[in-house]
Amino acid sequence: MIKDIIFPPRCPICEAIVSKLGMACDTCKDNLPYIKEPRCKRCSKPIGNEETENCCDCMRKEFHYTSGKAVWIYNKTMSQSIGRFKYQNKQEYAVFYGEEISRLYGSWIKDNQIEALIPVPIHKRKKSLRGYNQAELIAHVISDNLEIPLLRTGLERFKETKPQKDLTLSERMRNMEAAFTSGKSQIGVFRRVALIDDIYTTGSTMEACAKELLKLGVDEVYFLCVCIGTSV
Numbered sequence: 001m002i003k004d005i006i007f008p009p010r011c012p013i014c015e016a017i018v019s020k021l022g023m024a025c026d027t028c029k030d031n032l033p034y035i036k037e038p039r040c041k042r043c044s045k046p047i048g049n050e051e052t053e054n055c056c057d058c059m060r061k062e063f064h065y066t067s068g069k070a071v072w073i074y075n076k077t078m079s080q081s082i083g084r085f086k087y088q089n090k091q092e093y094a095v096f097y098g099e100e101i102s103r104l105y106g107s108w109i110k111d112n113q114i115e116a117l118i119p120v121p122i123h124k125r126k127k128s129l130r131g132y133n134q135a136e137l138i139a140h141v142i143s144d145n146l147e148i149p150l151l152r153t154g155l156e157r158f159k160e161t162k163p164q165k166d167l168t169l170s171e172r173m174r175n176m177e178a179a180f181t182s183g184k185s186q187i188g189v190f191r192r193v194a195l196i197d198d199i200y201t202t203g204s205t206m207e208a209c210a211k212e213l214l215k216l217g218v219d220e221v222y223f224l225c226v227c228i229g230t231s232v
Contacts, residue, residue: 012081012093022095022141033073035228043203044070045231055231063203065195065210066112068223069105071097074199078227082198086134094134097198097226098141105224106146114222115190116149117142120197120209121157138226139196151187155209188217194224201229 009021013028024032038047040055042063047055072078085093119135127133136152143150187193195209200223210221 009092012085012090012096013077021092022099024096031077033075033078035070035073040231042067043200043228044068044225045228046073047231057203057231061203063207063210064214065206065221065223068195068200068206068225069101069108070200070225070228071100071104072227074201074227074229082227086130086198089131091132091134091137094137094141098138098145101138101224101226102142102145109146109148109194109224112192112220112222114148114192114194116151116187116193118151118155118187118193118195118209118213120195120205121155123157135197138198142196142224149190151190151193155212187213191219192222193218193220194222196224198226199229200225200227 008017009019009023010016011018011023011025011028013024013032016025018025023029035044035046038050038052039045040047040058041053042058043055044067045055045057074082081093084090085097117139119133119139122130122133122135136150139150142148193213195206195213197205200206206223210223213221
């Protein structure tokens, strides 16, 4: 296609030209920080002890979601990639992120009988400025790949929160209190749903969303993320 000649697909990690949209070059993919075992059975953060089931964060706090998965550790390389995705209009990166989530965790989604995907919403002012919700783009790819309903209006973010990266752990939890409300869709008809987001750090965003979804009658809330931070 002429578009591909003028604007060829690029690796979402190093930005080199690649043959197909949604793929990374071989060198980058081989060096990405994929999360491997042992990992926390609750949030998927890597842990150093195979005899321990949960990371330090999950042992210190009880979350309302059931469990979740992430593809990569949030290191400098992935921070730069996601930064371009969110702030430099690299919306096409969602294809690579969503494809990898689908490939690695498609069976996990089916095994847990997840019935619908809900992208973590961003505030309407931020969406207006950015032009898109990055979590929704990723969720759309997963939804198409696995043929699972996508609830774009499942939740709404009515409180404009401060950027989480600038806050301490306790400030992050307070920042997310009462930040979300139910959207226009009938979430309660689904028993098991999965939240979709780009980054999981302390879990405060997932916790706030999960609590709201449980109020609406959902039995179990799971999550899927592109990246996750390490335990503190």
